[in-house]
Amino acid sequence: MEKYSKIRKTTQLTSLAISTVIFAVALYGIITHNDFYFEIGLLLIGFIIVGGLLLSPILGRFWCGWLCPRGTFLEYVLEKISHKASIPKTLRTTGFKLFIASIMAVMFLIVLLGKNPLLVSPDKLASIGGFIVFICIVTTLLISIPLGIVYMPRTWCGFCPVGYAQSLLSKNKILHVSIEDCRNCKKCHTECHLDICKDYTGKSRTIEASDCFACMKCTDSCRIGANKPVISLRAAN
Numbered sequence: 228m229e230k231y232s233k234i235r236k237t238t239q240l241t242s243l244a245i246s247t248v249i250f251a252v253a254l255y256g257i258i259t260h261n262d263f264y265f266e267i268g269l270l271l272i273g274f275i276i277v278g279g280l281l282l283s284p285i286l287g288r289f290w291c292g293w294l295c296p297r298g299t300f301l302e303y304v305l306e307k308i309s310h311k312a313s314i315p316k317t318l319r320t321t322g323f324k325l326f327i328a329s330i331m332a333v334m335f336l337i338v339l340l341g342k343n344p345l346l347v348s349p350d351k352l353a354s355i356g357g358f359i360v361f362i363c364i365v366t367t368l369l370i371s372i373p374l375g376i377v378y379m380p381r382t383w384c385g386f387c388p389v390g391y392a393q394s395l396l397s398k399n400k401i402l403h404v405s406i407e408d409c410r411n412c413k414k415c416h417t418e419c420h421l422d423i424c425k426d427y428t429g430k431s432r433t434i435e436a437s438d439c440f441a442c443m444k445c446t447d448s449c450r451i452g453a454n455k456p457v458i459s460l461r462a463a464n
């Protein structure tokens with residue numbers, strides 16, 4: 228069954244196309260030192276705040292699974308070249324997530340204080356917009372892609388600060404994936420981006436992990452329909 232995969236792919240690629248245009252315009256602003264184009268990068272923050280943070284209390288990490296351009300890029304571009312080794316547990320610990328989030332927070336503070344030596348602009352909004360574009364490029368090239376080649380393509384998404392923020396906001400989300408009458412064939416295990424569903428199969432229960440993207444890849448891979456999305460008020464862990 229490919230019930231959700233086709234809709235999800237269309238949604239992801241549409242979001243990626245829009246974001247790529249915004250990204251290219253902002254990058255042009257950085258290269259040509261044009262603050263107006265630079266500020267366009269701010270739209271990416273708007274995307275993240277509206278799509279990621281505002282939706283997450285209700286839909287969990289729906290943004291990550293269905294809309295985030297970087298998640299989409301990693302998922303489809305690295306799919307063919309990734310070795311898909313299991314993600315080391317260290318990269319999924321709260322300590323590591325906080326470590327990465329702290330680095331980002333310090334860098335953001337440097338930009339807000341106007342001390343960024345790489346993207347100097349008297350226009351604060353332009354600096355922030357440029358910073359977002361800059362940080363996306365650097366983290367994608369130096370961290371997300373290398374890790375995605377060695378481990379699962381979306382390894383970065385296990386500790387990305389924006390994803391982590393969504394997980395924290397998702398404790399009372401209502402969109403879950405439920406498993407009932409599972410035969411434990413393990414087929415869905417290899418589909419999950421973050422090795423989550425393997426911890427829930429074999430019994431009838433709801434996947435309550437706040438890191439779950441609700442991407443429904445595990446749902447589509449289940450031939451007997453034991454795995455399906457549900458709307459419920461059960462708290463995530």
Ligand code: SF4
Pocket residue numbers: 279290291292295296297298299383384385387388389390391
């Ligand atoms: S974890 Fe970060 S990079 Fe990955 S999909 Fe979510 S917001 Fe995007």
Ligand code: SF4
Pocket residue numbers: 406408409410411412413414415416428429448449450451452453454
């Ligand atoms: S949920 Fe479906 S695909 Fe996953 S282990 Fe159970 S029966 Fe197999």
Ligand code: SF4
Pocket residue numbers: 404418419420421422423424434438439440441442443444445446
């Ligand atoms: S558990 Fe299923 S819905 Fe959640 S991230 Fe994994 S594959 Fe996607």
